[in-house]
Amino acid sequence: MSLTREAVLHIDQETLNIQERFARLVASHPDRPKSYHIVTFGCQMNTHDSETLAGTLQHMGLTRCTQREEADLVLFNTCCIRDNAERKALGNITWLNEIKKKRPEMLIGICGCMMQQKGMAETVLKKYSFVDLAFGTGTLYRLPEYLFQLVDEKQRVIDVSREESTIAEGLPVLRDSDFKAYINIMYGCNNFCSYCIVPYVRGRERSRKADDILKEAQGLVKDGVREITLLGQNVNSFGNDTGEMSFPQLLQRLEETGIARLRFMTSHPKDLSDELIEVYANSQALAPHLHLPIQSGSNSMLLAMNRGYTAESYLDKVGRLRQALPDIGLTTDLIVAFPGETEADFEKTLELVDRVRFDSAFTFIYSKRTGTRAANFADMIESEVASHRINRLIQLQTGITKEVLANMKGEKTGILVEGVSARRKTQMSGKCGRNISVNFTGGDESLIGQIVPVEITGAGSNTLRGELEKEKD
Helix, strand or coil: CCCCHHHCCCCCHHHHHHHHHHHHHHHCCCCCCCEEEEEECCCHHHHHHHHHHHHHHHHCCCEECCCHHHCCEEEEEECCCCHHHHHHHHHHHHHHHHHHHHCCCCEEEEEEHHHHCCCHHHHHHHHCCCCCEEECHHHHHHHHHHHHHHHHCCCCEEECCCCCCCCCCCCCCCCCCCCEEEEECEECCCCCCCCCCHHHHHCCCEECCHHHHHHHHHHHHHCCCCEEEEECCCHHHCCCCCCCCCHHHHHHHHHCCCCCEEEEECCCHHHCCHHHHHHHHHCCCECCEEECCCECCCHHHHHHCCCCCCHHHHHHHHHHHHHHCCCCEEEEEEEECCCCCCHHHHHHHHHHHHHHCCCEEEEEECCCCCCCHHHHCCCCCCHHHHHHHHHHHHHHHHHHHHHHHHCCCCCEEEEEEEEECCCCCCCEEEECCCCCEEEEECCCHHHCCCEEEEEEEEECCCCEEEEECCCCC
16 A cells, blocks of 8 residues: 555544454464564664564454563664674574574564665665565554565565655554653654765655654653653654644643653754743753754854854853753763865864863764765765774763763752662662762662652762761651
C-alpha cells in the first residue's frame, strides 16, 4: 500500500488497521519467532524507536531475550552519524552471522538511520546475504507486515522506501523505565549542516500534533512517570511547519500536565529564542539544563559547517540564559579537525570553551560522511594533528568539569533516584536537574522513581556525591 500526499503528517487509520491485522496474523502463526533482542546504536531518538520496536514485537506475542545469541529474532537499530558508529554496527551484525550458522532459524534484521543511506540497501543485498530483514526510519510502523512476510512467505524483506514524511500515532511502546520517558515531538531536520547526514536519513522537519503530544504526556503522568524528555533533531523548530504552536508554548502546556521534570534535546543555537529563555526563567518543571551544541568557536568554521550563527551570537545567548537562570547547566558538542581548520581556528574553540565553562562536552574528531557537502571539502586535517587537538580540548574540558562540580558542594538539589549506585552498593544514584549523576547516602531502594532532596557534599571527576536530607520533626 502506498501513501498518498494527504498522509504527509499522519498515517491514516486504514494503514494502521492493516498493520494491526498483520500483527494478529503473526501472533497466531506457528512459525513465528518466539523471542527477540534489540541492539541499539546512536541517539536518544534511536533508543525511543527501539522502545516502539519492542512494544510492537511484544504485541505480536514475542518475548524479550536478554542474550542476543539466544534470541529467535535480533534487530539492529543503527546509527550513521559517524563512521565509527556504522562500522561498529556492521561488525556486530557480521559477528552474529557466526551464531546464525549454528542456528539457521535465527532471523537477523537491520533498521534505523544507517539503512536510509544511499546505496546501503544494495550493500546489504550483496554483502550481507544472511540478513533477513532491513528497513529504514520511515517505515517502522510496518514491522508486523515485514515479519509476516518473513514467517509466512519465507522471503527476505528489504524495504528502504522513503516514507520519511509520515508520522504514525498510537503504536505500542515498551518503555525501559517506569518513571522516565521519551516523547518524540518532531522528526527530521531542515538545517543541512555541511557535516551532518541526518536530513538525508531522517528527512525534513515534521512536527507532531500538539494534542497528540499532550495526550501522551498526560497518560505518562497518570502512570507515574516523573520525568519526560522531549526528542527531536531540533526541538526549537517545533511547530514551524504547522504554525500550530511554538516550542516554548508547548513546554508551558506540558507543565500543566503536572509532570515533575521536563527535559529536551537537541536545540540548535540559531533557533534559541527569547521566548524559550523566558520559559526557563519561570518554569517549575523545566530542568535547569540545556544541551546547546556549539561545534566550533571559530566563525570561519561555523560558516563552513553551515551552522547559521557566530561565536559572538552564541555567547550572547549563553549570557542571557544565565541571566535568566543563573544556575543553569550547559553542555555541548564540539568537532575538531573539520576540513580547513587552522591552529588559530582551534585556539578560538579553546577560548570559547574556557569562557562558557560547560558542565561537560561531547567531543569528536570530524568524521567524513558520504552524501554530505563536507565530504567533498578539501584541506582534510592529518590524523596526528586531529588527535593532538582533541586531546588538548578534552584536557581543558576535564579540568573545567572538575571545577564546576567542586563549586556545587553545599548546594541542595532534587535528585530523581534511578537505582543503587553501580560503584558504591551502599549508596543510591540518580540525576540532578543539571543532568549530572549523583551518588548519595541515607537512602534505599524504596526511593527509586522519586525526586528527593539531597545536599551535595563532594565531587568526583564527572559525578557528584551527596547526602539525603532528612525530614525535620
